Amino acid sequence: MAVYVYAVTRREHPCRLGGLTGVGPDAPAVRTLDSGELRAVVSDVGEAIRPKRRDIAAHQAVLDRLMADETPLPLQFGYTAPDDETVRQVLAERADGYLDALAGVQGCAEYNVKARQDEGVLLRGILEDSPRASGLNEEILAGDTDPRLPLELGQLVAAEVDRRSSNASADLIRALAPLARAYVVHPPTGEDFVNLSLLVPRDGEGAFLDAHTGLTREVDTGVRTRLTGPLPPYSFVP
Structure with missing residues (x-):
């Protein structure tokens, strides 16, 4: 199943996501995928996502929750990947760039x-x-x-x-x-x-x-x- 990606964080980020539901008509649970020192915040999605008010609000709610603990790298609304393995592969391939970017925005x-x-x-x-x-x-x-x-x-x-x-x-x-x-x-x-x-x-x-x-x-x-x-x-x- 395709996955919707909200943000990239350091693996140490607490990602307190309890009670949040993700974008899409089924309001899926928000979860994380880890790769090395990085973590992606995602949810399952079964169809193309359009910028509906409810989905935009769900996207922003996830980022607001993450921002409360530590600044993440947010993705623009609508970013999806084919599956979990693709997300982990991207995290691994771009690890140095993501880690540098996270260091640059930390505490901001x-x-x-x-x-x-x-x-x-x-x-x-x-x-x-x-x-x-x-x-x-x-x-x-x-x-x-x-x-x-x-x-x-x-x-x-x-x-x-x-x-x-x-x-x-x-x-x-x-x-x-x-x-x-x-x-x-x-x-x-x-x-x-x-x-x-x-x-x-x-x-x-x-x-x-x-x-x-x-x-x-x-x-x-x-x-x-x-x-x-x-x-x-x-x-x-x-």
């Missing part, structure tokens, strides 16, 4: 920071700081129909938005990265200009959260941040 959790600019605050700031942008805007509002004016204003504003977003992104990284063991910059999506994952030591979470709170007080910049965590270290799995 992932936090994700996304940020976007408040468009109104951003535009007002550009018009206040750029005499050329302000002048173009006034000409347009006064009724000048020259089609070159909105084109030039749009290009000027777009360039300034890019510059300010780049500076704000660098400021966020500069403020938060020193409080993390590692960080990963993901491509932003939607209106966000930052999508940053940080590997934060659990004994340093207070300082990290204080630093983030300090950033959110800077409301005049128009930067709005969203913090998610603590999470399993998905972004730091090789």
Whole structure:
């Protein structure tokens, strides 16, 4: 039977999995497979897994339980292997890499920071700081129909938005990265200009959260941040 894989841990991890049920319509028991110094947390699965709410919650519940004792290497939702022996073989073949990765995330959790600019605050700031942008805007509002004016204003504003977003992104990284063991910059999506994952030591979470709170007080910049965590270290799995 195929097996669904939740995470890889060190063999010494207590894996207190009692009472948990796994993904799939049959809600199978969650169990472990050992190979050398490593352990995989798995459950049996009889069909293709789709991201249903109940299954996503079951996946996360297993990882939350593991995180309570020691940081695992989490696998993304939906990872399956043909059978137990395949899982053990992968653990054996990749043992050195998994052990190094586990050492790297030990005692840490992932936090994700996304940020976007408040468009109104951003535009007002550009018009206040750029005499050329302000002048173009006034000409347009006064009724000048020259089609070159909105084109030039749009290009000027777009360039300034890019510059300010780049500076704000660098400021966020500069403020938060020193409080993390590692960080990963993901491509932003939607209106966000930052999508940053940080590997934060659990004994340093207070300082990290204080630093983030300090950033959110800077409301005049128009930067709005969203913090998610603590999470399993998905972004730091090789």
